Amino acid sequence: MRQGLSKYHLFCAGLLALLLLHVTQSVKAQEPPPRPISVYVNPAQGLIFGAFFQGPTGGTVIIFPDGSRSVTGSIVQANLGFPFSPAIFEVDANPGTLIQILNGPDVVLTGSNGGTLSLHIGPSSTGSPFIATATSPARTLVRIGGTLTVGSPPANPAGNYSGLFSVTFIQE
Numbered sequence: 040m041r042q043g044l045s046k047y048h049l050f051c052a053g054l055l056a057l058l059l060l061h062v063t064q065s066v067k068a069q070e071p072p073p074r075p076i077s078v079y080v081n082p083a084q085g086l087i088f089g090a091f092f093q094g095p096t097g098g099t100v101i102i103f104p105d106g107s108r109s110v111t112g113s114i115v116q117a118n119l120g121f122p123f124s125p126a127i128f129e130v131d132a133n134p135g136t137l138i139q140i141l142n143g144p145d146v147v148l149t150g151s152n153g154g155t156l157s158l159h160i161g162p163s164s165t166g167s168p169f170i171a172t173a174t175s176p177a178r179t180l181v182r183i184g185g186t187l188t189v190g191s192p193p194a195n196p197a198g199n200y201s202g203l204f205s206v207t208f209i210q211e
Contacts, residue, residue: 074132074133075210076130076131076132076136076138076171076208076210077130077131077132078128078129078130078131078208079128079129079130079131079178080126080128081127081128081129084124084125084126084127085124085126086102086124086125086126086158086160086183086184086185086204087102087122087123087124088100088102088108088123088187089108089116089117089121089122089123090117090118090119090120090121091110091114091115091116091117091189092114092115092117093113093114093115093189093191093192093195093197094112094113094114094115095113095191095192096112096113096191097112097113097114097188097189097190097191097194097195098110098111098112098113098114098189099111099112099114099186099187099188099189100114100186100187100189101161101184101185101186101187102123102124102125102161102184102185102186102187103125103161103184104125104161104162104163104164104182104183104184105125105164105182106124106125106182108123112189114189125164125182125183125184125185126182126183126184126185126206127180127181127182128180128181128182128183128206128208129178129179129180129181130171130178130179130180130181130208131173131175131176131178131179132171132179132210133171133175134171134172134173134174135170135171136170136171136210137168137169137170137210137211138167138168138169138170138171138208138209138210138211139167139168139208139209139211140163140165140167140168140169140181140183140206140207140208140209141167141206141207141208141209142160142161142183142206143160143204143205143206143207144205145157145158145159145160146158146202146203146204147202148187148200148201148202149200149201149202150195150196150198150199150200151198151199151200152196152197152198153196153198154190154194154195154196154198154200155195155200156187156188156189156190156195156200157187157188158185158186158187158188158202158204159185159186159188160183160185160204160206161183161184161185161186162183162184163181163182163183163184164180164181164182164183165179165181168211169181181208183206185204
């Protein structure tokens with residue numbers, strides 16, 4: 040009888056080991072809590088409309104997220120060495136983080152020689168919402184364009200126009 044009893048104990052121990060092996064393979068750890076995102080503004084890459092000439096009726100100057108520019112109405116593009124570019128933001132987030140972009144309201148830009156222009160914040164290069172893809176220390180680049188509405192020369196005299204706009208990045 041002792042011989043049969045020890046075979047039975049070995050069989051049960053082996054079955055228990057197989058059962059534990061199966062259980063340990065299907066156990067998963069909880070993922071770490073999400074890390075808050077950080078957004079960095081590149082001051083050298085603000086939303087810049089460059090140089091242009093306005094005709095008698097005005098129009099719009101549009102900067103697209105890809106860095107291209109177009110005009111409407113009686114506005115004429117000028118390539119006088121003044122750059123134009125979308126605003127560039129750098130988002131530091133865990134890869135796979137879902138982020139929503141919320142554009143602020145239209146803003147009024149004030150001119151160095153008087154006058155005001157209206158700025159409407161445009162779409163982003165990533166769309167919204169978007170999923171962060173870069174692994175830290177790299178950052179996901181987000182380019183945001185805009186539309187500048189220009190009136191007649193008496194209402195908007197030549198000069199430098201500036202102002203602040205807001206964009207909110209929401210981690211979902």
